Amino acid sequence: MSLSDQNRDLSSIYNLEIKHAPDAGGHFGRFGGRFAAETLMQPLKEIEEAFLEAWADPAFHEERIDLLKNYVGRATPLYHARHLSKEVGGAQIYLKREDLNHTGAHKVNNTIGQALLARRMGKKKVIAETGAGQHGVATATVAAMFNMECNIYMGREDIRRQAPNVFRMKLLGAKVVPVDSGTATLKDAVNEALRVWVATCEDTYYIFGTAAGPHPFPLMVRQFHTVIGQEARHQCLAQTGRLPDVAVACVGGGSNAIGLLHPFYDDNDVRLVAVEAGGHGLDGDEHAASLAAGKPGIIHGSLSYLLEDDEGQVKGTHSISAGLDYPGVGPELAAMLDAGRLDLDSATDNQALDAFKILTRCEGIIPALESSHALAAGMRIAAAMSPEQTVLINLSGRGDKDMGTVFELLGDEIEGEQA
Template identity: 80%
Template sequence: MSRLPEASPEHPLYHFDITHAPDAGGHFGRFGGRFAAETLMQPLKEIEEAFYAAWADPEFHRERLDLLKNYVGRATPLYHAERLTKLTGGAQIYLKREDLNHTGAHKINNTIGQGLLARRMGKKRVIAETGAGQHGVATATVAAMFGMQCDIYMGREDMARQMPNVLRMRLLGANVIPVDSGTATLKDAVNEALRNWVASCENTFYIFGTAAGPHPYPLLVRQFHTVIGQEARAQILEQAGRLPDVAVACVGGGSNAMGLLHPFRDDADVRLVAVEAAGHGLNSGKHAASLAAGKAGILHGNLTFLLEDDEGQVLPTHSISAGLDYPGVGPELALMLEEGRLELEATTDDDALAALQQLTRCEGIIPALESSHALAAGCRIAAGMRPDQIMIINLSGRGDKDMDNVFKHLGWLEDAR
């Protein structure tokens, strides 16, 4: 495995080494692996080789970090939410403002990295799956910047929930392909994207959106997102003089969670909290809490915790948040849970809506529904902590895309008519 020094003089915040790497087969403990169609085994190995070669190349990092700074707008602020802290009545709450990235979410960190890999490999076309639409927008953005053909697979149910992002993708030049199979949500979009990749892998790079899927995607996505936690670590040391007591992130597949939590993984005194979508409640049968309620099985090319029935069939999921409406989770998060390094929380649709409104009204920040799940759980935990303790919550995206969905659930659209 190639390694670089932990930091460079030009970019002291961004570590180039790879810690907690999977084994040669892509396993994090018993989780992960590469379970894919035979046609995809060679393309996956080629991506793995291209990634390690790129990660060992200082020029790759110079270009990637230059784009993150001058195109994406990094570093994002770490904001001390004083009014939210006062309302919560406990620990000091800091928000990692990924919502301020270009395209409005953390997803652009990963698509910049994978887009550069695709270009290094000579691919002219990229495809992606998307649920909430933020990964689709970030992929379409990078494709436009690099001059690549772009096809995005999106469940028709999610298209209805996230129409602003569908329009943004089309404006960026992407072809948005509706998926009607299954529940017409994120899981089904991944299925269709993988089917297309089988038939087109010679000229196509699949920009996978979360820290799941077959090896090497869990590693790629994690590494491209660790800028979140690396920045947050340096920022909290500067602002508060010490590391946080708790770091909190929402979890669908795990991209923003791994981005914030992984850089604190070896800090035993920092509690790492993953917040899943409880939907209508964990006992309702309508939720997306794969870590809390799932069992080990294979989904989308890796062994992980997923929601399935006694016959091994994947169960339908529900969340008000399209980005968390996924029946599985990344393999490294599954390992962290099994090792006892990860704490779990779950947030219902109603609590996420309440958290969204609270942050909007007390701090003037409209969060995405995904981030609102982390906010709700974070505030519950913070309320039981001391005022001299510190919490970082990853505000993984902004809420523009969710307004129609939010107003519908609040009944405001009917009131306006």
């Protein structure tokens, strides 16, 4: 591949080989597939063909990597959190700083790639779903840059929880469409976006936000996000001389997790950990731990683990973090679990809040509540290890968007400390 000199530093890190690809039907083992309305089957196949053609085109990667470097700000740093490591005791903790990306989270890695693909396919309009609002902001951002019309579907409960991100989307020129069905959260936003896409797919591209949904979205989103793990792998070797002992990421649908963990898949000495939202605690029903407590079923166009009741209806979920408040998970993570290559952990709302406070006070870094779940589990894992070992945690986003929620829950406590 021929890349300009200014992008050669990143291109030397990124491996463009599609490793552990799904089969022709989009299956990772028994999971995945393409379960969609008949009217969407042809558009999905067209996207698959366009993606594979683009992925083989050096010019596509030339522009993508240029934007990742000079617009998004990649490569993001790998930060040795020395104070946090000392506070926790045990292993050394390293943070992959996806919070430092333009738009404040990992989501823009994917929206850059899919917007380039949409333009390549001649689409003038884009739609997306969002929960925490970070994918919505990232989609609205690239839509503004590419001068595309943009509609974002968002559950009304998430609109309430994520008001700063809603305003950012509107400021960027996107229309935010409230969704009131179901629990008015991420699951319902995906339902509505898919319903709209059925009627508008001729001129509209759906920028799917996580590594789930019908084939080819899980593959595409994974490929656009593997920059996270490929950079982290390179940075760990450069800074410590070895790969991490453990790599940890939070999981809702799974985009940041598959992006960090997939490049370590073949490194059997690296333990891969997915941290789900325990909500009020896994002993009750109010959580979003699809991998730990779910069973195989079809959700949003693919077969994976999901939370459902005895009658096969998708359960409502709860997490303090809107981005993890989802009853399913990407099919490749489900396949990794079945293959014994993925370990599970969870963090409750309170544990995530505690990790949020500790990182903020120890390192001056305010994490997203989604990332705080990975922090909570990663700190617990590190505490049981030796100081010569390392734990890599994906800090998938920054916490600006969560200030309203945190203020509601911790405001009196923080104010009391200042009294």
